[in-house]
Amino acid sequence: MTKRLMMIGYGAMGTEVHRLLPEGMELAWVVVPEAYAAATCTPWAGRAEVLTSIDACEEAPDLVVECAGQPGLAEHGEAVLRRGLTLAVVATGALADEALYERLATAAREGGGRMQLLSGAVAGMDGLAAAREGGLDEVTYEACKAPRSWKGSHAEQLIDLDAVTEKTVFFEGDAGEAARLFPANSNVAATIALAGVGMRDTRVKLIVDPDTRRNTHRIHAQGRFGEFTIELNGHPLESNPKTSTLAALSVVRACRQALEPVSF
Ligand SMILES: NC(=O)C1=CN([C@@H]2O[C@H](COP(=O)(O)OP(=O)(O)OC[C@H]3O[C@@H](n4cnc5c(N)ncnc54)[C@H](OP(=O)(O)O)[C@@H]3O)[C@@H](O)[C@H]2O)C=CC1
Ligand SMILES: O=C([O-])CC(=O)C(=O)O
Structure with a gap:
């Protein structure tokens, strides 16, 4: 059965991830800043539901990927983790803020969610x-x-x-x-x-x-x-x-990991 992805932020990286989305996963929700929500000429028009908050999503995505940058993780991360969802993160720099780190870790612990920190632009x-x-x-x-x-x-x-x-x-x-x-x-x-x-x-x-x-x-x-x-x-x-191409590819990899029974 096709798995359904929520993407927070749809800029350069989000566009590349959407283009390379593995077979078996579809982009079902896009979380964008308020100012973009009414835009009709978008790559997701008619294909994905456009949201400005996680609480507006009435179903449970199989995976949530953050491609929005540090403000996007700060704004939406807690709500995702409190709902028990898996959140793949590239804006890891936001976690330099110890208070935010604690807030997200507590939300994951209490809500049953999981934050997967992606390797992004690097290896090793x-x-x-x-x-x-x-x-x-x-x-x-x-x-x-x-x-x-x-x-x-x-x-x-x-x-x-x-x-x-x-x-x-x-x-x-x-x-x-x-x-x-x-x-x-x-x-x-x-x-x-x-x-x-x-x-x-x-x-x-x-x-x-x-x-x-x-x-x-x-x-x-x-x-x-x-x-x-x-x-x-x-x-x-x-x-x-x-933004390095490899950072976008690390998000694509996270999507594939969510699909495969055996994965790196
Ligand atoms: N870990 C790693 O190795 C790497 C991490 N990154 C991180 O990934 C981020 C995304 O990269 P890239 O796609 O190239 O950047 P872009 O600026 O092209 O795209 C980010 C998109 O997210 C939107 N956005 C901003 N805030 C929010 C929010 N609160 N909710 C929803 N959407 C939001 C932006 O809107 P607007 O334009 O209006 O701000 C923009 O459309 C970078 O900012 C960086 O933090 C990037 C490269 C490597
Ligand atoms: O993509 C890159 O090369 C690295 C980058 O932007 C980041 O670390 O935020």
Whole structure:
């Protein structure tokens, strides 16, 4: 039987996820900001019910995916989890807010829901989380993107993106700060922190490179297990250069996992 998906937020990532939705799953509900609710010329017109709140949904989706960014998770996450649903999350940076983290964890515990934190634009979160069980000494993360990928972000307060002529570090701090200051660009920092040594102890560098067309993520971890370095050079989505294609694919994977009896 076809499973029914609810998508919170339908921007660049949501569009890509919808395009690649595995057979056996249909988009049945789209949760959008109030201002979009009345729009008629949409990719979901006539196919999915448009909602502005979770409570307006009278049935139980088989899976809810958040593709809305940090404000979308903060606004809708609790209601999803209180209803006992599974919520796959990409805006992991919102969880740098400890109060929100607690609110969502409590809603999941009390409501029977489950929050599935997706690997998003990076790889290796399974290994990092396993390594943590033996003790981690250090985890560092560097993100390097083209100037256009940092446009419209807090980077504009720190560096003149149009004048950059060589690869330049413009932010150094911890994962919590990075996730809060760069909500559309540094969720990965929070993902790594949540899988590894936490927000305060994960060291982050953000870099702009005028000569790259890729979103590069470099993770180094060391501990009792040994050490690893992962460098992932991702292609940004055409429709949003801040967002890596792999992040959308991690949502598609979550949809497939909800369908298959055996899955990675
Ligand atoms: N974990 C990871 O590796 C990654 C995580 N991300 C996260 O995913 C998010 C989405 O990426 P992308 O699709 O490219 O971004 P877009 O800005 O293209 O799309 C986000 C959409 O969600 C909408 N939205 C915002 N707030 C709400 C809300 N409260 N309820 C419902 N919809 C809402 C936005 O509307 P409006 O335009 O009006 O704001 C927009 O249409 C990013 O903001 C980032 O937080 C992105 C890349 C990697
Ligand atoms: O997609 C990416 O490359 C990373 C990103 O935006 C994020 O971490 O929020």
